[in-house]
């Protein structure tokens with residue numbers, strides 16, 4: 263069973279993908295019980311006719327017992343200017359949720375989706391003392407999707423012609439698009455862009471959510487697909503390589519912080535942390551990003 267904490271926009275979009283692909287049974291746990299039940303009732307009509315999966319809703323955390331995967335998409339409100347705007351309320355919320363997950367699902371793999379992503383991933387792991395390989399913050403893969411989209415628009419090409427578009431670091435303003443690895447039809451993109459182009463694309467990647475917010479209330483489908491891919495990799499024991507937030511213990515020279523770095527995911531959670539070679543500027547920006555997240559954690 264997959265338990266999804268929070269049946270708002272993101273939680274329901276993830277559940278819809280899981281259900282239509284018959285991945286596993288879904289349980290929504292939402293603060294407002296009627297919303298959990300209502301969303302489950304709606305999505306239950308999307309279960310394929312030949313499928314055995316089920317979907318239900320509750321406000322009772324004890325029902326998550328036995329879940330192999332728990333996805334946290336709960337949110338206490340909507341931020342307007344920065345993902346860290348509601349940090350105190352979100353940290354209080356994740357502490358409460360982490361106690362319940364620890365009590366009812368001590369062996370689960372936990373995917374953190376709620377913001378501020380890296381801070382909450384760190385707090386969850388520290389509160390529960392779950393193995394850091396089982397606490398995965400999902401966001402850098404979404405940021406990488408956005409980076410790939412912006413590059414495809416810049417060059418007027420299909421996204422499929424772009425490989426290794428990777429964003430590391432904070433799911434926030436200090437995120438680091440890694441230009442040195444991106445290839446277009448096999449050619450290094452760094453040679454096709456000048457510094458000013460790179461700066462513009464970096465800023466557009468960091469501000470993608472702000473541009474989107476001018477046109478719709480909040481994003482849901484991109485993060486849902488990226489989270490679904492991770493859930494499927496865990497269930498199918500595929501080896502999926504994506505950037506995700508994990509508590510670091512010396513990797514990339516960082517400790518006491520969680521941030522987005524490339525990892526390999528399989529049925530056990532994070533099987534391997536991948537340390538890639540970055541250029542001097544990217545290394546410097548990643549250090550700044552790690553320090554930004556650490557400062558948020560220290561300010562709590």
Ligand SMILES: NC(=O)c1ccc[n+]([C@@H]2O[C@H](COP(=O)([O-])OP(=O)(O)OC[C@H]3O[C@@H](n4cnc5c(N)ncnc54)[C@H](OP(=O)(O)O)[C@@H]3O)[C@@H](O)[C@H]2O)c1
Pocket residue numbers: 267268269270271272273291292293294297335336337338339355358359374375376377378379400401402404433480481482485
């Ligand atoms: N990682 C990423 O890349 C990414 C991308 C997009 C969004 N996000 C984040 O994902 C989160 C969810 O976004 P959203 O648009 O889905 O928000 P939303 O529509 O407001 O849904 C949040 C849901 O969480 C529920 N909730 C609040 N506290 C809870 C608790 N203690 N236990 C159980 N449920 C609780 C709310 O219940 P009520 O019905 O009572 O209000 C609400 O249904 C936000 O933090 C957002 O910033 C992350």
